Amino acid sequence: MNGAMTYLDLDMLINGSVDALLLVLVGRMIHLPIRSKRILAGVLLGEIPVILVCYSCPPWTTLSKWLIPFLMVLAAYPIRSLKVFLKVFLGFWLFSAGLGGFVYALWGWIQFDKGLDHNTLTLVKGTFWILPLSGFLWWILQDRWQRWQTGRCRLEKNLFELEIDFEGDGQKLINFKALLDTGNQLKDPLNGNPVLLVQEEAAAASIPDEIQSFLEIPWEESKDPWPFLWKENPNLMKRLVFIPFQTIDRRSWLLGIRPARVTCFDKDGPHQIQATVALVKQILSSEGEYQALLHPELLQKGGDE
DSSP states (O other): OOOOOOOHHHHHHHHHHHHHHHHHHHHHHHTOOOOHHHHHHHHHHHTHHHHHHHHSOHHHHHHHHHHHHHHHHHHHSOOOSHHHHHHHHHHHHHHIIIIIIHHHHHHHHHTGGGOOOHHHHHHHHHTTTHHHHHHHHHHHHHHHHHHHHHHHHHHHHTEEEEEEESSSSSSSEEEEEEEEOTTOOOBOTTTOOBEEEEEHHHHGGGSOHHHHHHHTSOOTTOSOOHHHHHHHOGGGGGTEEEEEEEOSSOEEEEEEEOOSEEEEEETTEEEEOOOEEEEEOSOSOTTSSOSEEEOHHHHHHOSOO
């Protein structure tokens, strides 16, 4: 009986090298942290189908080929959201299909190992449609992935790490990401500081207790909320401010807090910015990519003023 001889160690070496290359390549493209131990874990998981091909029955081999790539991505990168996972997996699959799958499929399709006889060429002519169809589907998916990546890169250029210390004692710090919003033109009506819009939910744990108590007062529906502040706690006059803003159909107010310190982290390092923090109840990013909107003047002015 004729059969092909294969060496398991050589197959594992080739498969592991290609898997490592693909995982690192995807991580670089998506700007994910590359950690050698996690990449190694992903590579080791990728060896399971190779071993099963030699020592297991077809159902388990087929199942592993579908399941293992998902586990490889989860093991290789610290992924916290479904969207990021799908993006990484799609990128991993596209690179696999583009770099390795095409060559492997072409080799088996034309059957170089058996030579180019008449029967082989007949098979090639009869299944010729598979190659352009696969190429077309691959092009559509990679184009979609590239557009996805372009949008992400644009977003990352306008994202900044911020840290807020409301009390100034360094006890209850809040760290989050803020998106540069050129449409944010709000300013503190009393001191003129630019306004930093922050999700109330994201800042809740760090807001001082006396301000938390004031948030429970139903001042939002009032046309003039300033009397609430004077009556409830006059001591908060230096720390709180009501910021007017105009919607399409009405004029409303945002509650602003003057924190002791706001630190912005960018490519030049950390620096202090003078800002009034306005709390908003709505979710600013449905995917959780940022929790605040940064006034453009906060970047123009830079450090302490």
